[in-house]
Amino acid sequence: MAMAQALIASSANPEHRSPGRPRSEHARKNILRSTLRLLRKDGFVELSIEAIAADANVGKATVYRWWPNKAALVADAFLSSAEADLRFPNTGSVRRDLSLQMKQLVRVLRGKRGRIVSALIGGGQSDASLIKAFRERFMMPRRHEAYEILRRGISRGELRASLDLDLTLDALYGPIYLRFLIRHDALTEQFACCLCSTVMDGVIVERQSTNHKSACKVTRTN
Amino acid sequence: MAMAQALIASSANPEHRSPGRPRSEHARKNILRSTLRLLRKDGFVELSIEAIAADANVGKATVYRWWPNKAALVADAFLSSAEADLRFPNTGSVRRDLSLQMKQLVRVLRGKRGRIVSALIGGGQSDASLIKAFRERFMMPRRHEAYEILRRGISRGELRASLDLDLTLDALYGPIYLRFLIRHDALTEQFACCLCSTVMDGVIVERQSTNHKSACKVTRTN
DNA sequence: CTAGATTCGAAACGGTTCGTATCGGATTCA
DNA sequence: TGAATCCGATACGAACCGTTTCGAATCTAG
Incomplete structure (x- = not known):
C-alpha cells in the first residue's frame, strides 16, 4: 500500500511528475470500481485479476503496475470506497x-x-x-x-x-x-x-429493573 | 456430501459391496488428514487439490472420486475430525x-x-x-x-x-x-x-452488585 | 482358475488464471 | 525532436483445475 501510494504520489502529483506519460486516473477508478463490483458478485476466493481487467477495460499489466496482487487491490478498493455518514443524533439516552x-x-x-x-x-x-x-x-x-x-x-x-x-x-x-x-x-x-x-x-436475576421492561421475552429451545 | 456418503456406503459397507476392488480406506484417511494439515498451513484460498493429493500420496482422480470439489472435501475433513470432549463440571454457579x-x-x-x-x-x-x-x-x-x-x-x-x-x-x-x-x-x-x-x-449504573466486584476496571481510550 | 467389474496411482489433456514480458501507439517534458 | 513512461493487446511458461486414459491391483461369481 505504502508503495502504491508512493507510486501515485510520483505520477499523479503535479509537482513530482515522472518524465513520461502520466498514469490514467480514469483507468485507476475503473479498476477500483470493477474490483468492488466483482468482489460483491463472486466473493474473494473466485475473484480474478483477469476478470477485473476485462470488466474495467484495461490491460492486466496496468493492474499489476498499480497493485502487486489481488489482496492489495481489494484492500485499496475497499479503503477508497465511499462510506455513508455515520453521525447519529444524541437522543439523550x-x-x-x-x-x-x-x-x-x-x-x-x-x-x-x-x-x-x-x-x-x-x-x-x-x-x-x-x-x-x-x-x-x-x-x-x-x-x-x-x-x-x-x-x-x-x-x-x-x-x-x-x-x-x-x-x-x-x-x-x-x-x-x-x-x-x-x-x-x-x-x-x-x-x-x-x-x-x-x-x-445484564442477565442475572438480581437485576431490579423497573422502567426497562424488556421486550425480549421469547425463549427459544434449539 | 449425501452423494459422497452414498458412495462410501456402497463400497466400504461389507454388506453392500460393489462388484470390484473396494475403495481404499487408507487412501481416504490420508486425504482427510492431508486436507486438514494443509488447510491449517495455507488457509482455504491457497489450498489446492494438487497439493493435497501429493501430500496424501494419492492420485488426483482418487480425490475426485470421493469428493466433487475442494469445499466439499474440506467440509468432510472437518466433520470427520476429532473434537475434544466438551463436558464441563457443574460447579453450582x-x-x-x-x-x-x-x-x-x-x-x-x-x-x-x-x-x-x-x-x-x-x-x-x-x-x-x-x-x-x-x-x-x-x-x-x-x-x-x-x-x-x-x-x-x-x-x-x-x-x-x-x-x-x-x-x-x-x-x-x-x-x-x-x-x-x-x-x-x-x-x-x-x-x-x-x-x-x-x-x-449488565453495564448500566442501577446495577447494585455487592458480591461480584468486577475485576474488569481497565478503561482504555483508543 | 478366469472373466468381469471396480479402484488405484501415474500421466496426459485442454482450459483458465497468474505474473511477467514485449510491442506499437499515446502522452508527457526538456 | 528524443527520451521516458504509460496504455491495451498479446504472448509466454508455470501452476492448477477437472477429466480421461492406462496398466496394475483387488475384489466376486461361476
Whole structure:
C-alpha cells in the first residue's frame, strides 16, 4: 500500500511528475470500481485479476503496475470506497443511541455493502491486509462513534465509570457480526434492539429493573 | 456430501459391496488428514487439490472420486475430525460454569484448531457448506453444552426466566469470535472472564452488585 | 482358475488464471 | 525532436483445475 501510494504520489502529483506519460486516473477508478463490483458478485476466493481487467477495460499489466496482487487491490478498493455518514443524533439516552446505531449496522450488513464486508473478512483470514482494511474503513469509524455514545453515557451517570469500553463494544457488536458471518440465526433489527437491552441490563436475576421492561421475552429451545 | 456418503456406503459397507476392488480406506484417511494439515498451513484460498493429493500420496482422480470439489472435501475433513470432549463440571454457579467454558473456547481458538476454524469461516463466506460444517462440528456442540448451563442457571434462580437463550449465548460468545476473526484487540482468557461478568451484570449504573466486584476496571481510550 | 467389474496411482489433456514480458501507439517534458 | 513512461493487446511458461486414459491391483461369481 505504502508503495502504491508512493507510486501515485510520483505520477499523479503535479509537482513530482515522472518524465513520461502520466498514469490514467480514469483507468485507476475503473479498476477500483470493477474490483468492488466483482468482489460483491463472486466473493474473494473466485475473484480474478483477469476478470477485473476485462470488466474495467484495461490491460492486466496496468493492474499489476498499480497493485502487486489481488489482496492489495481489494484492500485499496475497499479503503477508497465511499462510506455513508455515520453521525447519529444524541437522543439523550445512551440506550436509545446505541440501539439506533446497532440497528443501522444490521441494515448495512444486510445490504450490498454487507456482501463486500463478508468477502473482505473471509479473505482476511488468509491475508491480513484485508482485515486491516476492514478495521480501518468499516469497523473503527463506527466504533469511534460508539465510544462517544458510551462516554456520554458515563458522564451522564447512565453507565458505570469502571466500564472497559472496548469489551463493552465487543459485547454489543460481536453478536451482530457473529450472526452475520456464521448465519446460525436471524440477523434482524429486533435482534439488535434486544441485544442492546440485554447487555445493558445484564442477565442475572438480581437485576431490579423497573422502567426497562424488556421486550425480549421469547425463549427459544434449539 | 449425501452423494459422497452414498458412495462410501456402497463400497466400504461389507454388506453392500460393489462388484470390484473396494475403495481404499487408507487412501481416504490420508486425504482427510492431508486436507486438514494443509488447510491449517495455507488457509482455504491457497489450498489446492494438487497439493493435497501429493501430500496424501494419492492420485488426483482418487480425490475426485470421493469428493466433487475442494469445499466439499474440506467440509468432510472437518466433520470427520476429532473434537475434544466438551463436558464441563457443574460447579453450582452458572457464572463460573460459563466462564470456564468461555475460557476454554479462547484456548482452543488460540491453538492449532483455531487456524482451521479461521480458514473454515473465511472460506465459508464463499461456500455455505463450510459454514454449515463449522456450525455442526464446532459451534453447536459447544452451544448445546452452554444451553444446559443457562437452563441450570434459570432453574436455580440465578438467571432471568425470560431470557432469550440464543441471544444470551450470542452476547457471551460473539465477542470472542469477533476478536478471533477481526483481531482488533487481544483475545485472552482474562477477556473471556471479564466478558462473562459484564454480560451477567449488565453495564448500566442501577446495577447494585455487592458480591461480584468486577475485576474488569481497565478503561482504555483508543 | 478366469472373466468381469471396480479402484488405484501415474500421466496426459485442454482450459483458465497468474505474473511477467514485449510491442506499437499515446502522452508527457526538456 | 528524443527520451521516458504509460496504455491495451498479446504472448509466454508455470501452476492448477477437472477429466480421461492406462496398466496394475483387488475384489466376486461361476
